[in-house]
Amino acid sequence: MDNRRNLYFYYPKDEELEKKLVPLFDLAKKNGFTIVEKFQEANIIVSVGGDGAFLQAVRHTGFRQDCLYIGIARSNEAGLYCDFNLDRYDEMVNSMMNEELEVRRFPIIDVLINGETKFHCLNEAAIRSAIIKTIVIDVFIDDNFFERFRGDGLIVATPTGSTGYNKSTHGAVIDPKTPCFQVTELASLNNNRYRTLGSSFILDKERTLRLEVIQDGNDYPIIGLDNEAYSIRNIKDLTVTLSDKKIKTVKMKNNSYWDRVKRTFL
Template identity: 70%
Template sequence: MAERKNLYFFYKKDKELQEKLNPLFDLAVENGFHIVDSAEDANIIVSVGGDGMFLQAVRQTGFRQDCLYTGIKHAGADAGLYCDFNMEHFNEMVESMKYEELEVRRFPVIEANVNNSSSFYCLNEVSIRSSLIKTISLHVYIDDLHFESFRGDGLIVATPTGSTAYNKSISGAVVDPKIPCFQVSELASLNNNRFRTLGSSFILGGERKLVLQMEQDGNDYPIIGVDNEALPIRNMTDITITLSDRIVKTIKLKNNSYWERVKRTFL
């Protein structure tokens, strides 16, 4: 960690939080780190907030492959599965970085290509949901094999780290992030003679290609969510989802594994 000294802080700019952060900035500088004003000049990007802010930090800085990400949780923020550090104990982070008491965790990322034209990366999940009070119809292909025809409220395709978020809330499996894969889960599927689905979540290996083809039946303007953002895309014909060759490298404390964080958050 010695060669990584440029810190960029990603946070919601408000006076109260700024006052809390100023002593932390001073502490970092006192310990040989540099606070930079641009994410492009950083080799460590620090989000301050909760998991939502961490996702925004990764997305808005372009899923940087040449730097590390880490998160600091402050009081009142959402669950901190991506945040190893706490606002009230920032000195622990500085000391750990200074004395090499950290490890690098690598999280898989999925790529979603909409209408064979625009690609988007996701650290948590991509979701396709009806924007009307009406079900949507999707034909599901795995490696060009027609697997099932879905009608319902929508589908969620989650990374292993995203498996504890939206995916878990609809009884999807929690997946170890060391497994290169992604998971497909249903939102209120209907099953009849025309539309048949597996009826449970399923997990695809990292080499698989998933294609969701929209049936053009008048409800072809779904809400497409990538992590915690909605895409400004109107008509959708299909979306292709694969495991990207990109990864997100995060700083983690030793003796603070992903499963320890899951236990601490949910059990």
């Protein structure tokens, strides 16, 4: 099958939303695109529903390396991953037809849990206490002990993930062209007895971060991978590295990442 113009749409099954999508489907077909039912057959995956839907689309389609991802936000949604709006869907089709798009590549992180199961994250990985008790984590950078953290948890964010959960906890906003990842504390304890760095820090793409959970009763923390929470029994350690993979998305010309940051926050 020639799938060079095959579109797969990822969106919540909602009757009202599906009605709004019909004109977009018709316009896409009219301009020579084929809408497929299986994401494996597509070379363009389109999410509808803001950043949350975009993250879900990327995760549920397996972080495809051989296709482009496009995000469409609805009128009441903000989207740093979404260059298009459902109320102006014709802009997307016209841009695709007239090659007014540019490809951008977003870094992702690999998260290895207990040395066994690997996950990818486009936004962030977070480890938090699941009980009313501080979680204790030993932090290692390149196998060198850095600090013992006590608090609610830690966030490890990609550059694009730096504007979400990470930013809300006073982490830095990072240019996605910078190959790195960021570690940010959640309500750390800092006093005469306990001490942490007390600020977020940024690691180069060549660094390896290892988080060892101290088994003191907080053995079942919550692991958040992008916008999904996982309950994994007996978490012992997480190893985080910057992946060799990148998510390819498209953007309108003259609409940079920082243009969207400005619109969203300023």
